[in-house]
Amino acid sequence: xxxxxxxxxxxxxxxxxxxxxxxxxxxxxxxxxxxxxxxxxxxxxxxxxxxxxxxxxxxxxxxxxxxxxxxxxxxxxxxxxxxxxxxxxxxxxxxxxxxxxxxxxxxxxxxxxxxxxxxxxxxxxxxxxxxxxxxxxxxxxxxxxxxxxxxxxxxxxxxxxxxxxxxxxxxxxxxxxxxxxxxxxxxxxxxxxxxxx
Amino acid sequence: xxxxxxxxxxxxxxxxxxxxxxxxxxxxxxxxxxxxxxxxxxxxxxxxxxxxxxxxxxxxxxxxxxxxxxxxxxxxxxxxxxxxxxxxxxxxxxxxxxxxxxxxxxxxxxxxxxxxxxxxxxxxxxxxxxxxxxxxxxxxxxxxxxxxxxxxxxxxxxxxxxxxxxxxxxxxxxxxxxxxxxxxxxxxxxxxxxxxx
Amino acid sequence: xxxxxxxxxxxxxxxxxxxxxxxxxxxxxxxxxxxxxxxxxxxxxxxxxxxxxxxxxxxxxxxxxxxxxxxxxxxxxxxxxxxxxxxxxxxxxxxxxxxxxxxxxxxxxxxxxxxxxxxxxxxxxxxxxxxxxxxxxxxxxxxxxxxxxxxxxxxxxxxxxxxxxxxxxxxxxxxxxxxxxxxxxxxxxxxxxxxxx
Amino acid sequence: xxxxxxxxxxxxxxxxxxxxxxxxxxxxxxxxxxxxxxxxxxxxxxxxxxxxxxxxxxxxxxxxxxxxxxxxxxxxxxxxxxxxxxxxxxxxxxxxxxxxxxxxxxxxxxxxxxxxxxxxxxxxxxxxxxxxxxxxxxxxxxxxxxxxxxxxxxxxxxxxxxxxxxxxxxxxxxxxxxxxxxxxxxxxxxxxxxxxx
DNA sequence: ACGTAAGCGAGACGGTACGTCAGGTCTTAGG
DNA sequence: CCTAAGACCTGACGTACCGTCTCGCTTACGT
Numbered sequence: 001x002x003x004x005x006x007x008x009x010x011x012x013x014x015x016x017x018x019x020x021x022x023x024x025x026x027x028x029x030x031x032x033x034x035x036x037x038x039x040x041x042x043x044x045x046x047x048x049x050x051x052x053x054x055x056x057x058x059x060x061x062x063x064x065x066x067x068x069x070x071x072x073x074x075x076x077x078x079x080x081x082x083x084x085x086x087x088x089x090x091x092x093x094x095x096x097x098x099x100x101x102x103x104x105x106x107x108x109x110x111x112x113x114x115x116x117x118x119x120x121x122x123x124x125x126x127x128x129x130x131x132x133x134x135x136x137x138x139x140x141x142x143x144x145x146x147x148x149x150x151x152x153x154x155x156x157x158x159x160x161x162x163x164x165x166x167x168x169x170x171x172x173x174x175x176x177x178x179x180x181x182x183x184x185x186x187x188x189x190x191x192x193x194x195x196x197x
Numbered sequence: 198x199x200x201x202x203x204x205x206x207x208x209x210x211x212x213x214x215x216x217x218x219x220x221x222x223x224x225x226x227x228x229x230x231x232x233x234x235x236x237x238x239x240x241x242x243x244x245x246x247x248x249x250x251x252x253x254x255x256x257x258x259x260x261x262x263x264x265x266x267x268x269x270x271x272x273x274x275x276x277x278x279x280x281x282x283x284x285x286x287x288x289x290x291x292x293x294x295x296x297x298x299x300x301x302x303x304x305x306x307x308x309x310x311x312x313x314x315x316x317x318x319x320x321x322x323x324x325x326x327x328x329x330x331x332x333x334x335x336x337x338x339x340x341x342x343x344x345x346x347x348x349x350x351x352x353x354x355x356x357x358x359x360x361x362x363x364x365x366x367x368x369x370x371x372x373x374x375x376x377x378x379x380x381x382x383x384x385x386x387x388x389x390x391x392x393x394x
Numbered sequence: 395x396x397x398x399x400x401x402x403x404x405x406x407x408x409x410x411x412x413x414x415x416x417x418x419x420x421x422x423x424x425x426x427x428x429x430x431x432x433x434x435x436x437x438x439x440x441x442x443x444x445x446x447x448x449x450x451x452x453x454x455x456x457x458x459x460x461x462x463x464x465x466x467x468x469x470x471x472x473x474x475x476x477x478x479x480x481x482x483x484x485x486x487x488x489x490x491x492x493x494x495x496x497x498x499x500x501x502x503x504x505x506x507x508x509x510x511x512x513x514x515x516x517x518x519x520x521x522x523x524x525x526x527x528x529x530x531x532x533x534x535x536x537x538x539x540x541x542x543x544x545x546x547x548x549x550x551x552x553x554x555x556x557x558x559x560x561x562x563x564x565x566x567x568x569x570x571x572x573x574x575x576x577x578x579x580x581x582x583x584x585x586x587x588x589x590x591x
Numbered sequence: 592x593x594x595x596x597x598x599x600x601x602x603x604x605x606x607x608x609x610x611x612x613x614x615x616x617x618x619x620x621x622x623x624x625x626x627x628x629x630x631x632x633x634x635x636x637x638x639x640x641x642x643x644x645x646x647x648x649x650x651x652x653x654x655x656x657x658x659x660x661x662x663x664x665x666x667x668x669x670x671x672x673x674x675x676x677x678x679x680x681x682x683x684x685x686x687x688x689x690x691x692x693x694x695x696x697x698x699x700x701x702x703x704x705x706x707x708x709x710x711x712x713x714x715x716x717x718x719x720x721x722x723x724x725x726x727x728x729x730x731x732x733x734x735x736x737x738x739x740x741x742x743x744x745x746x747x748x749x750x751x752x753x754x755x756x757x758x759x760x761x762x763x764x765x766x767x768x769x770x771x772x773x774x775x776x777x778x779x780x781x782x783x784x785x786x787x788x
Numbered sequence: 789a790c791g792t793a794a795g796c797g798a799g800a801c802g803g804t805a806c807g808t809c810a811g812g813t814c815t816t817a818g819g
Numbered sequence: 820c821c822t823a824a825g826a827c828c829t830g831a832c833g834t835a836c837c838g839t840c841t842c843g844c845t846t847a848c849g850t
Contacts, residue, residue, distance in 0.1 A: 635809080635810055635811085636810075636811070636812085637809080637810055637811080638810090647811090647812075647813095648812090648813085648814085651812075651813090
C-alpha cells in the first residue's frame with residue numbers, strides 16, 4: 001500500500017469515465033497513514049492529496065467530507081481485525097470482544113480514526129449524519145448480535161437488547177474519548193456484570 | 198452579556214498590571230455566544246476577539262487553549278443550571294438529574310460547549326489533559342454523589358459506585374455525541390434500571 | 395520585470411492551472427497605490443491583498459519578499475517614464491537624464507518605491523540580495539551608457555566609467571534619501587562638473 | 592555596559608521626579624546591543640525595554656521615535672572612534688578618514704545603526720526630519736572640515752566645498768547601503784581623484 | 789470510428805484562522 | 820513626578836488549509 005501511495009514518478013492518469021481503483025487505494029492508504037502519524041489535528045485533505053499523489057478534486061469527488069474518509073478507513077480494518085466470539089455465554093463473549101476492540105483501538109489507526117470521526121461529527125452536521133447513518137448501524141451490529149444471542153439463550157430479555165447495547169457502547173466510547181483504554185481485562189469483565197444481570 | 202460584548206466605543210484599556218475583569222467577562226460572553234451560534238466548527242479565537250473587542254493576545258494570555266475557554270464557559274452555566282435532587286431513591290434522583298442535564302444540553306450553550314470540548318480533546322493532547330484534569334473530576338461529582346448516597350442507604354454496594362458512574366456517564370455522552378438527547382423521560386427512566394439493579 | 399510578466403506562449407512543461415494575469419496586475423496596482431498613499435511604513439502585504447482582492451498566499455507565491463514587489467513596481471514605471479538622451483555631450487545628457495529621474499522620483503510611486511526598496515534592504519538580507527542582483531544592474535545601466543558613450547567620444551577615459559557611475563548614483567541616492575530632490579536643474583548641472591572633468 | 596544592561600535582579604526604582612541616568616544608560620546599551628545582534632529588522636522597543644529592564648513608557652518618554660534612539664547610539668560611538676586627520680593634503684586626509692569610517696561601519700554597531708537610521712527615515716516623516724536636523728549637520732562636519740582646509744590651502748575652490756561634500760558622502764552612503772564597504776584602500780584612494788581635481 | 793463525457797494530477801485562486809509579535813496607550817504601585 | 824511592570828487593543832506577520840476552479844491529458848462508452 002505504501003508503494004502505491006508513493007507512486008510519484010509515473011503519474012496516475014485517468015482510466016476513462018470511471019473511478020480508478022489505484023487512486024482510491026492510494027488515497028485511503030495516505031489518509032490512514034496521515035491519521036496514524038498526526039491524528040485528527042494534523043489531518044488535512046491537502047496533505048492526503050500530496051501523499052497520495054492525487055488531485056484534491058479526486059478526493060472530494062469520492063469522499064465529500066472528512067467523515068466519509070474516516071468511515072472508509074475504519075471499515076476496512078475493523079472487520080478484518082476482530083472476530084465475533086461465540087461461547088454461548090454473554091459475559092465471556094462480551095469480555096473477549098471488548099478486549100479485542102480496545103486492543104484494536106490502542107493500535108494506532110483504529111482508535112485515531114474513531115476519535116477523529118467522533119470529533120468531526122461534533123464539528124459538522126453532515127458528518128454527524130454520516131456517523132449516524134453510514135457508521136453506527138454497522139458498528140453496533142457485533143455487540144447487538146452478542147446480546148441477541150444471549151436473549152435467544154434466555155440469558156436476558158429480548159426487549160432489553162437495544163438498551164443494553166447503548167449502555168455498553170456508551171461506556172466504551174467514554175473510555176476511548178478520555179484516553180482510558182489500557183488493556184485491563186479485569187475492568188472489562190467487572191463492567192460486564194451490569195449488562196448481564 | 199451582549200452589552201458587555203459590544204462595548205465597542207471606548208476601547209477597554211488596561212487597568213494596570215493586573216487582569217481586567219471586564220475583559221474576562223467580555224471574552225467569555227463572546228465565546229459563549231459564538232459557540233451557540235456557530236458551534237465547534239465556526240468557533241475561532243479570531244472571531245471571539247473580534248466580538249469581545251479584545252486583543253487575541255489577551256485571550257491567549259488567560260486561556261492558552263480553546264479547551265480552557267470551553268471549560269470556563271461550561272463551568273459557569275452548568276453549576277447554576279442544575280440542582281442535585283435528593284429523593285432518597287436512586288431511580289428518582291438519577292432520572293430527574295439526567296432529564297435536567299439533557300435539557301441543559303439541548304439548550305444551546307451547554308451541549309454545544311460540551312461537544313466542542315470533547316471534539317477538541319480528540320484534536321489536541323493538551324486539551325485531552327485539560328479535559329481529564331480540570332473538567333472530568335468536577336463534572337462527574339454530581340452523579341457520583343447520587344450513587345454514593347444510594348450506597349449509604351444500602352441500595353447498591355459501595356465498591357460499585359465508580360463503575361456505575363462511568364457506565365451512566367458513558368451512556369449520556371453517547372447520546373449527546375450522536376445527537377440523541379431529546380427529552381424522553383421514559384427512555385431515561387428505563388435505562389436507570391440497569392444502574393439501580 | 396518583463397520576466398515576471400512573461401507568459402510562455404508555447405506549451406508548458408508542467409500541467410496545472412495557470413497564473414492569472416489579472417491577479418498579477420491587480421496586486422501590482424494595489425501595491426503601487428498603497429505605496430503612493432502611505433509610503434513604506436504603511437505598506438503591508440495584508441493591505442495589498444485586501445485592495446487587490448487577492449489571497450495573501452497568491453502574493454507570497456509570486457513575490458516572496460516585499461523587495462520583489464517593490465522591484466516589480468519600479469521596473470514597470472521607470473522604463474516607461476524616462477528616455478535616454480543622446481546629445482553627444484556628457485554634461486547635457488547627464489543633466490537632462492538626472493533632471494528627469496528626479497522628476498520621476500518626486501512623482502509619487504517612483505521615489506516612494508525606490509526609498510522603500512532601499513529601506514527594506516537594510517532590514518532583510520534577502521532584500522539586500524535582491525536589490526544587488528535583480529535591481530541594481532539593470533538600474534545602473536542608463537547612467538553607465540551615458541558615460542560609456544562619452545568614453546567612446548573621448549570625453550572621459552574608458553576605465554573610469556564604473557567609478558563615475560557610482561559617484562553619480564551615490565549622489566542621487568543621497569539626495570533622494572534625505573528628501574532633497576526638488577527640481578533644481580542648476581544644482582544638477584553644477585554637480586555634473588565633477589563627473590565630466 | 593553589559594552589566595548595566597543585565598541589571599535584572601534588583602529592580603531599578605524611580606529616583607524621584609527626575610530622569611534616572613542609570614535607566615538612560617541601560618536603555619542605550621540595550622539598544623546598541625540589540626541592533627548589533629539583530630539589525631534593523633530585529634529591533635523593537637519591546638525588546639529594548641526587556642533587555643534594559645525598563646518600562647516601555649520610560650523609553651518613549653525620552654526617545655519618542657526609534658530614530659532618536661539610533662541617533663543617540665551613533666553619536667556616542669562615532670566621535671570616539673574616528674580622529675580627523677590633517678596631513679595638509681586632501682587626498683591623504685580623505686583616504687585615511689574614509690578608510691577609518693568604513694572600518695567603523697563594518698564594525699557592527701556603527702554601520703548597523705547608520706543603516707537603521709536611514710531605513711527608518713524612509714518609513715517615518717519624523718525620522719527623516721530628525722535625520723536632517725539632528726544628525727546630518729553634525730555628521731557632515733568632519734568631511735566638510737577636510738574640504739575647507741583644502742580650500743584654505745588653495746587645493747580647491749572655496750565655493751565648491753559643499754558640492755564636493757555631498758558627492759563624497761553620497762558615494763559612501765551608496766556603498767554602505769548596498770553592502771560594499773569592504774576595506775579596500777585602493778578603491779577609496781582611486782575615488783578621491785574626482786573630488787580633489 | 790469518433791466525439792463526448794468523465795476522471796485524472798496539478799496547482800492557482802480568494803478566503804480565513806492559526807499563534808506570535810510589535811506598536812503605543814494606560815494604570816497601578818512604589819520611591 | 821518619575822520609574823518599573825505589565826495588561827490592553829490593534830493589526831501585521833508568514834504559514835496552512837479550506838473548497839472551488841481551470842488546465843491539459845487520458846480513456847471508455849454510446850452513437
